[in-house]
Amino acid sequence: xxxxxxxxxxxxxxxxxxxxxxxxxxxxxxxxxxxxxxxxxxxxxxxxxxxxxxxxxxxxxxxxxxx
Numbered sequence: 001x002x003x004x005x006x007x008x009x010x011x012x013x014x015x016x017x018x019x020x021x022x023x024x025x026x027x028x029x030x031x032x033x034x035x036x037x038x039x040x041x042x043x044x045x046x047x048x049x050x051x052x053x054x055x056x057x058x059x060x061x062x063x064x065x066x067x
Contacts, residue, residue, distance in 0.1 A: 022048050023058035037063065 007015075023044050030040035037059060044055035 019048055019050065019054075020058065023050065023055065024062045027059060027062045031063070 026044050026047065027040055030043060035043075040063070041052065041055045041059060044050050044058065045052060048055075050058070
C-alpha cells in the first residue's frame, strides 16, 4: 500500500501560487507593522514553510511594491 506520492505539474503550480499569495500578504502586513526585512523573512519561513532562498526571492519581488 506504500509508495511514492507524485505531485502533478498542475498541483505544483497551484501550491506555488498559494505560497506566493501568502508571501505577498505577509510582506505587506509586515511592512505595515514596521517590521524589518529579517523579521519578514523569518515569518515567511515559519508560517508558510518556505526556505530562506524562496522567502528572499518573494521579498525581493514584492517588498518594493507600494503598500
